[in-house]
Amino acid sequence: MSVNCHERSLYQQTFISRPSNRTQSMHEARKLEAMKRIGLKWVIAVIAVLTFPAFAEDSGDQPGVRNCTWCHGTSAQGYTVAPRLAGQRPQYIENQIRNFRGHARDNPFSKQYMWSAVASLSPNQARDLAEYFASLAPKAANDGDQALATRGKTIYLEGVPEANIVSCYACHGPNAEGVREIPRLGGLSYLYLKNRLQQWGQGYHASAAPMPMVASQLGPDEIEALASYLSFVR
């Protein structure tokens, strides 16, 4: 049910909360009416699907996918704070859904959006979604600071042994592609990568060993450099 609330608020943001449009020309007003109707249809469809699970199962995984892509982008390439799911390791996506359900992943946006978004997913649905998103081709976000990318690459490959910062490469692979339950980092957005690394240092998602330990050694400059570099990796 809380998923519905989330969908409504997105609907409101997208189609309703634009009072200034009302004062614009007739043409604009007509366009807005059309948008509202289309938007309303979507919301009704989504609510209907979520209210009748039997119907949802009958129509395959499409409604579940749509529920994710509202925030993660229509081709699942990520959108601002919602990370890219396309090309992510399926086992990682499944594990994270379980982490959201069990509230082990307790980062601010996780709490605000993902806890309720996954609350009604069965393990089978989670697996199907994970496989679907993993099968999509990822695109790099390319939104970091290009000037920091070289420094970031050095830290990624070698760590900073003098400062006890471990190499990211050892677990996440030569091209930041991840493996098994270890996530692909290459091409995720700068902001998402930076937030995650900072939040481990602040105590969020503490169960995700060994990342809290790894991130706690990183200073602000290293986080900037890593997040920048990784956003360009494809």
Place this chain on the structure above:
Amino acid sequence: MTIVGLHAVLRTATLAIAVSIGLSQAVRCDELQSKLQYCKTCHGLSGQGYMGYFPMPRLAGQQPQYIENQLRAFIERRRTNPIMFNVAHVLSPSMLTALANHFRNLDPKPFGGAPRGSIAEGKRIFEEGLPESNVPACAACHGTEGKGQNEIPRLAGQLYPYMVGQLAGWKTERGQGSAVDTSAVMAPTAHNLTRSQVEAVASYVSQLP
């Protein structure tokens, strides 16, 4: 007056030396703890090994002399591994010894996860060798329990994919450069094992406590 003065100077000097030794030990202990946390990030919280993109070998219960030898081999590029070169080249000799001694005393359960189908064959190769292929019994050097001794490594509980990777790629990783080291001993043995024999031995030792 002079004698009293000398006493005072001596006492102060002794105190200063005692304090500085105490301090330097405290700093070393601190540094050791941070470095251990760094090692265990990849090699597992109890040194039991870890599966990242690459398998990170178990260090728990490993022979200190073997660990020291390998860290030196990474530094001198006798053993090829870009990650471990970076890790090892900043370690002071005293740190290196302290780390090796720490891991010797850890005793977690084996990491597990190996296929179990060829354990019996692996046990046979481990205990009896393969005389027809000129492969000596592993137990002859590594001990019947696979615990190793001195420069000969412990194999018990070692990660299956790590064991397979090392035995299959011995020549490309170990004994590089012109200097001959202890790794030369294993080269013919590793060469004479077939892939399935390597896998059998690896699965057997990986589950030894």
